[in-house]
Amino acid sequence: AAERQKFSVCWSIYVGWMPWGFGAEQDIVKKWADKYGIQIDVVQINDYIESINQYTAGKYDGCSMTNMDALTIPAAGNVDSTALIVGDFSNGNDGVVLKNQKDLKAIKGQKVNLVELSVSHYLLARALDSVGLAEKDIQVVNTSDADLVAAFNTKDVTAVVTWNPLLSEILAMPNTNSVFDSAKIPGEIIDLMVVNTKTLQENPKFGKALVGAWYEMMGLMSANSEAGRAARTAMGKASGTDLAGYDAQLASTKMFYLPAEAVAFTNSAQLKTTMQYVAEFSFNHGLLGEGAADATFIGVETPSGIYGNSKNVQLRFDPTFMQLAADGKL
Amino acid sequence: MKKLINRVPGRTARWILGVLPFVLCLVLYLAASNARLAENENDKLLPSFSSFAGAIERMAFTPDKRSGNYLLWQDTASSLWRLSLGLGLSALLALVIGILNGAIPYMRAPLSPFITAISLIPPMAILPILFIVFGLGELAKVMLIVIGIAPFLIRDVQQRALEIPAEQLIKAQTLGANTWQIIVRVLFPQIMPRLLASVRLSLGAAWLFLIAAEAIAATEGLGYRIFLVRRYLAMDVILPYVVWITLLAFLLDYVLRKISRMCYPWFHAQIQTAEN
Amino acid sequence: MKKLINRVPGRTARWILGVLPFVLCLVLYLAASNARLAENENDKLLPSFSSFAGAIERMAFTPDKRSGNYLLWQDTASSLWRLSLGLGLSALLALVIGILNGAIPYMRAPLSPFITAISLIPPMAILPILFIVFGLGELAKVMLIVIGIAPFLIRDVQQRALEIPAEQLIKAQTLGANTWQIIVRVLFPQIMPRLLASVRLSLGAAWLFLIAAEAIAATEGLGYRIFLVRRYLAMDVILPYVVWITLLAFLLDYVLRKISRMCYPWFHAQIQTAEN
Amino acid sequence: MALIEIRNLWKEYGQQVVLEQLNKTVGEGEFITIVGASGCGKTTFLKMLLGTESVSRGQLLLDGKPLPGEPGPERGIVFQRYSVFPHLSVLGNVMLSLELEKSPLLGRLFGGARKTAEKLAKEMIDAVGLGQAMHKYPHELSGGMQQRLALAQSLIKRPRILLLDEPFGALDPGIRADMHQLVLSLWQEHKLTVFMITHDIKEGFYLGTRLWVFDKCRFDPQAPNAYGAQITYDLPVGQTDGHLLKKSPPRAAEKVPPPLPDKYRRNLWNQVFTNIPCPARVIGLCVCGVGFV
Amino acid sequence: MALIEIRNLWKEYGQQVVLEQLNKTVGEGEFITIVGASGCGKTTFLKMLLGTESVSRGQLLLDGKPLPGEPGPERGIVFQRYSVFPHLSVLGNVMLSLELEKSPLLGRLFGGARKTAEKLAKEMIDAVGLGQAMHKYPHELSGGMQQRLALAQSLIKRPRILLLDEPFGALDPGIRADMHQLVLSLWQEHKLTVFMITHDIKEGFYLGTRLWVFDKCRFDPQAPNAYGAQITYDLPVGQTDGHLLKKSPPRAAEKVPPPLPDKYRRNLWNQVFTNIPCPARVIGLCVCGVGFV
Numbered sequence A: 001a002a003e004r005q006k007f008s009v010c011w012s013i014y015v016g017w018m019p020w021g022f023g024a025e026q027d028i029v030k031k032w033a034d035k036y037g038i039q040i041d042v043v044q045i046n047d048y049i050e051s052i053n054q055y056t057a058g059k060y061d062g063c064s065m066t067n068m069d070a071l072t073i074p075a076a077g078n079v080d081s082t083a084l085i086v087g088d089f090s091n092g093n094d095g096v097v098l099k100n101q102k103d104l105k106a107i108k109g110q111k112v113n114l115v116e117l118s119v120s121h122y123l124l125a126r127a128l129d130s131v132g133l134a135e136k137d138i139q140v141v142n143t144s145d146a147d148l149v150a151a152f153n154t155k156d157v158t159a160v161v162t163w164n165p166l167l168s169e170i171l172a173m174p175n176t177n178s179v180f181d182s183a184k185i186p187g188e189i190i191d192l193m194v195v196n197t198k199t200l201q202e203n204p205k206f207g208k209a210l211v212g213a214w215y216e217m218m219g220l221m222s223a224n225s226e227a228g229r230a231a232r233t234a235m236g237k238a239s240g241t242d243l244a245g246y247d248a249q250l251a252s253t254k255m256f257y258l259p260a261e262a263v264a265f266t267n268s269a270q271l272k273t274t275m276q277y278v279a280e281f282s283f284n285h286g287l288l289g290e291g292a293a294d295a296t297f298i299g300v301e302t303p304s305g306i307y308g309n310s311k312n313v314q315l316r317f318d319p320t321f322m323q324l325a326a327d328g329k330l
Numbered sequence B, C: 001m002k003k004l005i006n007r008v009p010g011r012t013a014r015w016i017l018g019v020l021p022f023v024l025c026l027v028l029y030l031a032a033s034n035a036r037l038a039e040n041e042n043d044k045l046l047p048s049f050s051s052f053a054g055a056i057e058r059m060a061f062t063p064d065k066r067s068g069n070y071l072l073w074q075d076t077a078s079s080l081w082r083l084s085l086g087l088g089l090s091a092l093l094a095l096v097i098g099i100l101n102g103a104i105p106y107m108r109a110p111l112s113p114f115i116t117a118i119s120l121i122p123p124m125a126i127l128p129i130l131f132i133v134f135g136l137g138e139l140a141k142v143m144l145i146v147i148g149i150a151p152f153l154i155r156d157v158q159q160r161a162l163e164i165p166a167e168q169l170i171k172a173q174t175l176g177a178n179t180w181q182i183i184v185r186v187l188f189p190q191i192m193p194r195l196l197a198s199v200r201l202s203l204g205a206a207w208l209f210l211i212a213a214e215a216i217a218a219t220e221g222l223g224y225r226i227f228l229v230r231r232y233l234a235m236d237v238i239l240p241y242v243v244w245i246t247l248l249a250f251l252l253d254y255v256l257r258k259i260s261r262m263c264y265p266w267f268h269a270q271i272q273t274a275e276n
Numbered sequence D, E: 001m002a003l004i005e006i007r008n009l010w011k012e013y014g015q016q017v018v019l020e021q022l023n024k025t026v027g028e029g030e031f032i033t034i035v036g037a038s039g040c041g042k043t044t045f046l047k048m049l050l051g052t053e054s055v056s057r058g059q060l061l062l063d064g065k066p067l068p069g070e071p072g073p074e075r076g077i078v079f080q081r082y083s084v085f086p087h088l089s090v091l092g093n094v095m096l097s098l099e100l101e102k103s104p105l106l107g108r109l110f111g112g113a114r115k116t117a118e119k120l121a122k123e124m125i126d127a128v129g130l131g132q133a134m135h136k137y138p139h140e141l142s143g144g145m146q147q148r149l150a151l152a153q154s155l156i157k158r159p160r161i162l163l164l165d166e167p168f169g170a171l172d173p174g175i176r177a178d179m180h181q182l183v184l185s186l187w188q189e190h191k192l193t194v195f196m197i198t199h200d201i202k203e204g205f206y207l208g209t210r211l212w213v214f215d216k217c218r219f220d221p222q223a224p225n226a227y228g229a230q231i232t233y234d235l236p237v238g239q240t241d242g243h244l245l246k247k248s249p250p251r252a253a254e255k256v257p258p259p260l261p262d263k264y265r266r267n268l269w270n271q272v273f274t275n276i277p278c279p280a281r282v283i284g285l286c287v288c289g290v291g292f293v
């Protein structure tokens, strides 16, 4: 197909994705797009799931999402997708919280409020694993993320699994204990910029512009300078909090500020294992679609090899563009 | 040739015409779905009819692996239960407060502006406060429906009560009725069919609030299922669920209309109702 | 002693009574808030009035550092713009389709059941499809309002058009009117005040859909702001926003009522409207 | 003592004076028929007696005390229209007042009490000729049938004061005569006091013991609303039927009405004399000839 | 040629026969007044002429062709009630038909054309005595004023056929006489054909060139709905006013009505003779004495 000039990506409000809004506002994305002679629209969608749905339906060429959602929504929907940028992984940003109890084992028999089938659910499954419990030992209550904090105030709610900033809001309340968090499974909940593989292959410029812009923003926000603080203040503000609040969220997020870090993470064999866990969890919860006979139904390509069906690869971790950035070739 | 306004389709023609737009919609859907599936055979947004069949088979006629329940029926039962509780409670509130407001100026003066204000508050924006008051259980879901539609119903009933000709109230007084008797013998029976009509009009809103409530915190229900499977864009489940919800609402609408016609023939003879 | 039904409060009494429940609510809030704050001085759920003052100061009277805009006013402007577009479009649709449906049996036969069905579909459940069709821009937000309230308005207008006595339509024909003239000279002017009344009744729903739309895709607007700060349980911002929304809706309601009374005095004289 | 006293009564709607300077006394058991030009305030006057319109100036006394400012069971009414309850059958409409009286809480009767009430109601329904339509709803009745139903509904309570606003306008002469008989017999039997507005002058003469003519004596073409109507004639009538006169109560002495100012525009009586052929004139001559011919 | 032919016409509502076997011919320019017991089907008959009720059996011909099954401008109507548009002022109500005629698209006139229409309308409004209320809305008018407005509204178009359903019931005698004059003069001037239902027999005699009496000749107490009403009498009237007779068109020869069966229940004429004193009887005797006294 012919090369395209116009692209659009969407993102939603989350600590690791705030740079997209900042970059769009400060024309950093535009600068890089201009450099490659293309045009990129960066669109904020407040509803996270809706943004992935729109991407999956073909409305956008790229979208920010987690590794698990990338597998269960676009990839399971046969929209061949590439993780163009591995931005960060959750390192304490997601957690299991109990009211009045300090031990994870006490969760047995409780109702657990969380966003079902999300990374929280995955985290819970991993947490239960770690203490020899299974999902049947508890009862999951699907609760919308926006209402979790308020819901925690009611008597009915004794256990929740959620992410930041909701997590820190809940932990700020009296008698709450974080009994498990993503720092205990580092590198398993990964935040990505996912783009359509076909579009990327036909338009490498699109990938280059996005990656170039991203690492310029990374450089800006990580700097311990006035400009860096200003950038983080803006991002904090846009996510509804202030600099301190945003910094606190960053503290539990392992940002890959340098492209080399991201490339190293992507290249590690650990990623393949992580995707196996994720695929197994997803299959057990029916997220891989009706056609899936087992967890390996969908192939996930990583630099260290393909997990699952190599004839049905729908999700690819491709460090090529990040490598270009690391090499300063953009 | 009669004027357009005087030409009335016969029974059969009305049926055919009534079905037509639905058929058109179906054809439109099929075309759009085929076009998308031709591009990506696994497209999830507009699935083919065979996917629907598969999803329906799975949801309605295969026991769930984990719980052993038939999900669709379980969801339907809990949603309908919540809906009818919410609707019933709202209608009751509307009947009592609406009629009192309509009949008694000293009730109307304080309550009418307050209820207008309440009807204008978007309930979704004050969910946290609702949680404190009603918790997060079944009560909360029913109450969200009530808070969503009762103010509208109350205002409507009040308006309808005020529209009853003053002559009737005067007449009743000359026949010896006191305020209470006017309420039970003149206002109440005349408001009932109008209330049913308003309830029918607010069915859409009631479903909306039910689904919103089930999206907030639930473990079953039609709205719960829709929001759950939305996580992986399972339109093959969502669309049959939406059609099912619409069908249920349609049936409810139909039943309410029939009840109204059966119980209040005088009302339907008065207004020229070619309601369909 | 007059019967309760005949006792009418005077102007002042009506005012005082009207304000009473609001004052009661305020007092109740203060008590609850104090109780919670006494337990946990950092409680965010029911903030004190001084927190409100701070939040209002911040949102309404301090320019945003980033953009230099006053957030509250900016949010208000975009939300009101979307709301009026959505309401206006819905009213227009209701006017055209509702009157045609009411007047022409051959329109009503196919459209009435279809619109009933549409009015029963919960728009929130088919959001993905709506967004694909209308995109995620301003259009989508306006359309969500339209899809949310237009079917209701259309059904109401149709019903009202059918309630116009058949004698009037006959009379118009004996005066030489054809179908079109009956529509513009008999139905349209008589439907207008009734449409205004329905629009007033659907204001609450319109805000609801606006807020829902803004929570899904927007970068400013009252609903967006509430969505944004909701995850921090910033009730000190949310509650003033809710009050502000309610106030705006109240004002809109008031303006619509005044317009109706000014333009259609004959209508308000007919029905005994002690509407407050 | 006089049942109703009207002392210098005025009624205004904003700028428009509808009624001015009414002064009358009405005794128990009188049957007053009221005629007057369309829009001159007859219905308004009846509404004041009913207690639903306030008095602008002056006094309206019942048994020497100010008339209660709200409708009550001692004053029955038949309106020009909207007079029956659409949600009740003919029987239900007529039974209503009996049910209200006996059952303060539910307003409904059951079992034996209901049987009794039904029997009473059925008699009254037969009396107004609606026996065939006992279980029909008002929307299934013709205009005249509805009006008769309204009458039955009001008469069953035998109110002390009965207010009728053109009750027989929609009836054909045959049924109208039946209704006349019914009203007259109940009036005599229960000593009701009746105020009846009519446009049929014959009816006015025939039924009443006293005929009031409402009309504007003063008229300013520049300001048509500046002056209201008064009771220009108060005629002792009913002499055509000897038996009525016999039983009617003694009438308060009234002044002879002033001679007719012949310039005012819509002179009711002028019209009658000019346009209606012999009959009315004949009655007019014989009955009130003394007055003003 | 006959304007309207009624051939063996029946009207039934479900089981209930309302009208049966009507056979009549009406020529252009006749003025037919209709009387009959309440609920006997007069309004139904008018509705069939109007085209809003269907014919159950038989034929109803206009100019030899089946009557159009919908209302049209050649047939004007004044209903018993609900006859004016609540959203238009008096002037707007009367002007409406002129506007509809001249402005097919908007149904509104502007500028000069409007002035002309207004002038015409004002004349008509003055003729019905509503000059003072030109800009009032119907809800500000008394019942009688509304009825006059409805009349003005219908008359301004001079329809070929004018259908009046108790148009003067709510009017006082003075204004009623004015209205009589108005209708008669328009009738003569424009050769209208008029059907008028009335409960006032005098009016029937005075206004019409022909008086129809609707009544049930057959009555089965077991099945009160089994038989419908017929036109039992068709009387040439109007002789009281020589000038009317002179100008009225030649009347189709009609059979002498059959002698009155004296057993049927609500015999209209019996009632008239028994209850109404001299006047009607006088007219009855002199006018239709030949027929059946």
Ligand SMILES: Nc1ncnc2c1ncn2[C@@H]1O[C@H](COP(=O)(O)OP(=O)(O)OP(=O)(O)O)[C@@H](O)[C@H]1O
Residues within 6 Å of the ligand: D013, D018, D036, D037, D038, D039, D040, D041, D042, D043, D044, D045, E140, E141, E142, E143, E144, E145, E170
């Ligand atoms: N609520 C009102 N507000 C203003 N004016 C009114 C009101 N009610 C009646 N009027 C005016 O008062 C006058 C008297 O009205 P009313 O109904 O008493 O007349 P009426 O004698 O009963 O006439 P009719 O014989 O036609 O029924 C009329 O001019 C009318 O326009």
Ligand SMILES: Nc1ncnc2c1ncn2[C@@H]1O[C@H](COP(=O)(O)OP(=O)(O)OP(=O)(O)O)[C@@H](O)[C@H]1O
Residues within 6 Å of the ligand: D140, D141, D142, D143, D144, D145, D170, E013, E018, E036, E037, E038, E039, E040, E041, E042, E043, E044, E045
């Ligand atoms: N839509 C209808 N459905 C069933 N029956 C009807 C309907 N309309 C009229 N009727 C019946 O037809 C008969 C004739 O009614 P219609 O209104 O023609 O009487 P009318 O002669 O005009 O009486 P009135 O003098 O009281 O106005 C009545 O018995 C009435 O109950």
Ligand SMILES: [Mg+2]
Residues within 6 Å of the ligand: D042, D043, D044, D080, D165, E142, E143
């Ligand atoms: Mg009156």
Ligand SMILES: [Mg+2]
Residues within 6 Å of the ligand: D142, D143, E042, E043, E044, E080, E165
């Ligand atoms: Mg009739």
